[in-house]
Amino acid sequence: MGLAGLAGIINAAGFHAIGHFSSHLSGTVAVLSEELAGADWGLALLAVWVTVCFIAGAAATAVLMTWQRERHLRGRYARCLIVEALLLAGIAAVDQFIAPRTQGLISLRVLLLWGGLSFLMGFQNAIVTQISHARIRTTHVTGMITDIGVALGQRVAHWRHPDWHLPSGFARSPVRMHIMTVSAFIGGGILGVFGYRGLGPAFLLLIAAALLAVGLYDLARRRE
Structure with a gap:
């Protein structure tokens, strides 16, 4: 849940910094499709850049692990968290020292910040994926909200028809965990x-620290 809260912080702060969410890959890929159809190659390449950065972040976690x-x-x-903290500190430095360009969407600042934040979200998502054996994601909540909806539907069905058999995967604790993660x-x-x-x-920079x-703690x- 702490990493889910961190993802929420980074997404919101990143949106205020550059006007884009860093972990919303569904939207980014949809933008890629739209811009390819409209032959807007600049925006299409930007969407490709963000997607590739997210994949590279996940791959970096897998290599490190x-x-x-x-x-x-x-x-x-713990080492992965330390690397993530250093990456976030680097992104904060970019945000501090590279001034925004007022004209045009694609600038060095946007490329570095959006790409860096996307890399960071891919890195973090892969950490939690390996911890939970692909049962939990923290940088996006679509899957967890879907699971909450399915569980609620199962509960309603069982309440209306107690004799109906619930699926073997039905459990109260994962639903509670999903709700807490989304809340975080x-x-x-x-x-x-x-x-x-x-x-x-x-x-x-404060969050990175x-x-x-x-x-480090x-x-x-774990070394004791």
Whole structure:
């Protein structure tokens, strides 16, 4: 849930920084289709860039996790959090020192920030995917909200017809976990809006420092 809150923070802060959500790959791919159909090659290439960055982030996590696993290192996920914190600090530096260009959508700042945030979201999503064995995602909530809807439908059906057999996968705890995760994402988004409005790029740096502290603490605890 903490990583879901972090994703909400980054998405909201990123939207305030560049006007785009960094983990909404469904929308990005839809934009790619639309711009290809309309022969707007600049925007199409931007959508490709963001998608490739997200894939590269997920791939980087897989490489890092495999490398650590082959060396039987402890605290593998803590190291991933430390890397994520450093990446976020780099993005905050880009946001601080590269001024926005007032004309045109595609600028160096947009390319670096949107691509960097997308890479970060792919990186984080892959961390949680490997922790939960692909049962949970934290950077987008479509799947979890779908599962909540399915569970509610099953409950209504069972309430109306108690003799109906519920699927074997029906369980109360995953639904509760999904609700808490979605709530954490929403709460993180609210915090991201107020934090970035008040502090700007320094807010991202503050979040990176907190994430780094958590990663270092967990790594030191696992080495004891």
